[in-house]
Amino acid sequence: MAKAYFLGEARIHKVNGMNRLAIDIGNSSAKIAVFAGREIIHHHRLLKVGIIDLAHIIDKFSPKQAIISSVNQEIGQLEEFLKRRTEYTRFTTSLTNGVINYYKTPTSLGLDRWAAMLGAFGTYKKSPCLVVDAGTCITYDLLNGKSEYFGGSISPGIKMRFKAVHEFTGRLPLVEWDVKEEIPEGLDTISAIKNGVLRGILNEIEGYIALNKINESTLKVIITGGDANFLFKQLQNSIFAPQIISDPYLVLKGLNEAIAD
Numbered sequence: 432m433a434k435a436y437f438l439g440e441a442r443i444h445k446v447n448g449m450n451r452l453a454i455d456i457g458n459s460s461a462k463i464a465v466f467a468g469r470e471i472i473h474h475h476r477l478l479k480v481g482i483i484d485l486a487h488i489i490d491k492f493s494p495k496q497a498i499i500s501s502v503n504q505e506i507g508q509l510e511e512f513l514k515r516r517t518e519y520t521r522f523t524t525s526l527t528n529g530v531i532n533y534y535k536t537p538t539s540l541g542l543d544r545w546a547a548m549l550g551a552f553g554t555y556k557k558s559p560c561l562v563v564d565a566g567t568c569i570t571y572d573l574l575n576g577k578s579e580y581f582g583g584s585i586s587p588g589i590k591m592r593f594k595a596v597h598e599f600t601g602r603l604p605l606v607e608w609d610v611k612e613e614i615p616e617g618l619d620t621i622s623a624i625k626n627g628v629l630r631g632i633l634n635e636i637e638g639y640i641a642l643n644k645i646n647e648s649t650l651k652v653i654i655t656g657g658d659a660n661f662l663f664k665q666l667q668n669s670i671f672a673p674q675i676i677s678d679p680y681l682v683l684k685g686l687n688e689a690i691a692d
Contacts, residue, residue: 452494452517453686454480454509455543456501458567464683465492469553469691471680482512489516496690498522500542500682522546526689528553531579543682544572548580550685551653554678559647562681563636565658567591571639576647586635589658592628610661633665640671650674655681 450472455462461480465473465488473492477484488494497513499506500522513519520526524537524545530552534540543564551560551574559576563569565588572583587595589608597605606624614630617623644650652675654663663677678684 450494452497453683454499466687498686533581546682546685549688550681553688558651560651561643563654565656
């Protein structure tokens with residue numbers, strides 16, 4: 432069984448037969464949550480999810496329904512197991528649950544991007560939301576005030592930008608960056624690269640917020656993904672700070688929303 436890295440667990444343990452199990456399998460890890468309604472009552476992260484992991488969770492929380500979103504892991508065995516133990520659904524962009532999808536190529540739309548839209552809809556209903564998902568890439572997706580989705584933008588993530596600066600130049604070094612660092616002033620080559628990459632991303636985010644506020648004055652900005660904590664902290668000095676929310680479980684919330692009654 433893969434080693435579990437626990438993010439935390441709710442103080443109140445609920446088992447009511449109506450719980451739902453949401454599993455998000457990404458490139459580097461799998462995130463699992465159990466919901467009672469829209470409340471997360473258990474969540475943790477695994478390097479790789481297996482049947483033994485699912486059996487343990489199902490025995491403990493008795494979810495009635497289950498859903499998986501998978502980027503690349505073969506999930507046939509997991510699906511067969513879940514079909515025997517729950518009402519199982521594979522997550523696709525055809526699951527809309529109240530959000531109107533105008534994306535021109537829905538079959539190529541990233542599952543995490545679409546799940547985030549459903550999560551924003553279920554969590555912040557009637558509010559237009561700009562979702563900034565800061566992972567390997569940074570994606571910007573708008574759910575407007577009419578619960579309509581037309582698409583968004585995909586931009587290189589933090590580590591990708593540091594790597595590009597090194598690989599596409601002759602002499603600039605590959606900079607190692609610690610998420611706990613503050614943004615330095617550019618007083619030498621290393622700090623200049625850090626300043627340029629990190630300040631550039633912050634300016635980019637603020638630019639997308641300003642652009643989308645033109646048509647959505649009550650816009651909420653939801654930051655999620657692996658680098659969300661760093662970006663959220665840095666944006667606390669922004670003029671947009673009052674409307675910025677950090678929500679690390681937005682994609683899992685969207686998976687839950689997809690199978691909610």
